Amino acid sequence: MSAIIPWIGAFLRTGRLSSSHGKQPALLSLRSAKPFLVTVVFVMAFTDIFLYGLIVPVAPLALQNRVGLAPDAVQRWTSILLAVYGASLLVFAPIFGYFADRSSSRRFPLVLGLVILAAATVMLYVGRSLPLWVAGRVLQGAAAAMVWTVGLALLADTVNENELGKYLGVVTVAMSSGTLLGPLLGGIVDNYGGFTDVFIMAFVLIGLDIVLRLIMIEKKVARQYTDSPVSSTPDVQNEPPQHNPIDTEIPISSNPTVRLSKTPPIISLLRSRRLLVALFATFVFGIMITGFDSVLPLFVTSTFNWSATGAGLIFLPIFLPAFLGPYIGHLTDLYGPKLLTAVGFLSALPSYVLLRFVDHQSLSQEVLLIALLALIGISLALVNAPIFTEIVHIVIAKERSQPGIFGPGGVTAQAYGLYNVAFAAGTIVGPLFAGFVRENSGWGTMGWSIGLVSGFTSIPVALVTGGWAGGKRWNFRKGRRQDDESVRELEQISSRENLGTQSH
Structure with missing residues (x-):
């Protein structure tokens, strides 16, 4: 077991099963390309919102039939479970954001977040008691906190500053798609297939998402393997030099690496x-x-x-x-x-x-x-x-x-x-x-x-x-x-x- 942990950690940080930087990971240019990384962020945002909405139409009946709540208590607990998700997001977002900025890799916390989301989905599927459903919603909120802090930070690391709005707009499309399709497909599949089929759909999407998160390579990691550095703001080397008014109008510290x-x-x-x-x-x-x-x-x-x-x-x-x-x-x-x-x-x-x-x-x-x-x-x-x-x-x-x-x-x-x-x-x-x-x-x-x-x-x-x-x-x-x-x-x-x- 002790021999396995190092190469798992190396893979999560660098994309290779070895901590050595001598050899490039396979398909480095593709796995670190801006379109691919934007796609990864799009899918993780869609997955988070989709799974949140997927449960909405099936939760009331599940709380009544599987958990055993009285019909007059279903509305109250449905609202409580929604509030629990929001409270969990509120609590965990700043915590995950703090540790993500001090992590050497964005991918490690993103994979951890998806593992938390998978655990939450399992709890909601097998749960036949209120504590399991509450715990599942808490973990869902924690996983969402990871996506909406580290995922958006990854996007900011990947694209040029002057095109950030366009790509964040793409993320809003993922949000809206998940918001619309989650409850819609959850209701249809539950009606024609059943409770289990709803969660099969959820686990398939989680599987796709975790594959994308595992094979992606961040720009700053890709730079370690290339002779010509891959910029964290790609294509900027092809742009003409631009005058920054701050550079000349205002003197700055002579050592930019020292915190002021x-x-x-x-x-x-x-x-x-x-x-x-x-x-x-x-x-x-x-x-x-x-x-x-x-x-x-x-x-x-x-x-x-x-x-x-x-x-x-x-x-x-x-x-x-x-x-x-x-x-x-x-x-x-x-x-x-x-x-x-x-x-x-x-x-x-x-x-x-x-x-x-x-x-x-x-x-x-x-x-x-x-x-x-x-x-x-x-x-x-x-x-x-x-x-x-x-x-x-x-x-x-x-x-x-x-x-x-x-x-x-x-x-x-x-x-x-x-x-x-x-x-x-x-x-x-x-x-x-x-x-x-x-x-x-x-x-x-x-x-x-x-x-x-x-x-x-x-x-x-x-x-x-x-x-x-x-x-x-x-x-x-x-x-x-x-x-x-x-x-x-x-x-x-x-x-x-x-x-x-x-x-x-």
Whole structure:
């Protein structure tokens, strides 16, 4: 056993069954290619969301028939299990992000995350008691935390900075595909095949995912085997030299590998008002995207007398616009995240307010509801990819202005850990808030109250996201903004250094 462990560790780190770097792993160029690594991230994101949704239509009946819950307790425990998933994501995301940034390999934590997901799926399949189902949901949340911190960090390591939005938009397509297909196929397969067939489908997808995660080779690992280094931002060597205003306008430390501050990296990151606004926007986005979960199926069932199938399909207008993600991400790369995100939050306000006019059964009312939900879906799509991108650009701007401030491992995974904390908090608050307001004040009040929150969020987003509104414009040639906040911090450091030199 002791002889097996070293080559397993070597394989997880380097892609070879030996720790020696003398010989290249097989198919190195393919396994470390940008399209392949983006595909790996796409599949892992799809797998996570798909398996989460796959359980939704089968859980109520399974809790009643397999666990033995009374029918009047099924609704309560279904909601509790959803909340447990969100709480687990909230707790584990920053922890996994911290350790991922200090790991020598992104692949090792990603494989570990998939093992956790497989264990969670087994627990849900064999579970005939509530503790097993709760444990399964906890592990599902932990596995999701690994995907949405380390997976997004891997993507940021792989693609160019000026195309990050486009590829993060591809990830939003994976999210939407999993969200749509998980519950749909879960219900169909359970209806025609049975409970076991649902989980066979889950294990097949996990098998595909684990193969992709095992054979991938990160860019930084591939560089160890190549004579001409494989850049962590590929194809950049083919681009003409670009002038970085920060390089010449502001002096920086002569030793870029030395951290300029002894403050813990995550604390330094949290001092950024851009990050705080991005996290607040993520929290509100979580409320908006999950608020309908607890009220929309009940509303269409009671108002339009729709079946359970119709109650599920009503979410299509919300999620289909997310397939515009790559295009919206590309616009983010060109014009920055400020305008798109602010327009997304502000444009959702009238759509939410107008939901109050859907109040009785008729064809025109059904059409109106679908149209309003589609507009809300477009607004959410305008927010999702730009906020994803903003998180990475905040880290890049601070690292560029103060080289080495975050240490050799960086904080990309930790930044996405904070993103997941904010999103998970929103997914917990959203269904509870929407359900409470609708139950006590009605459907119309629920709509305008969430709309007001969305409209208010557009104000700090318009002022701070992508850099202070009064600062420099987005650099269209490079697809990034010189971060005013980071520039000021660096000016202060340089001023202190100059004063120290003069005093001597």
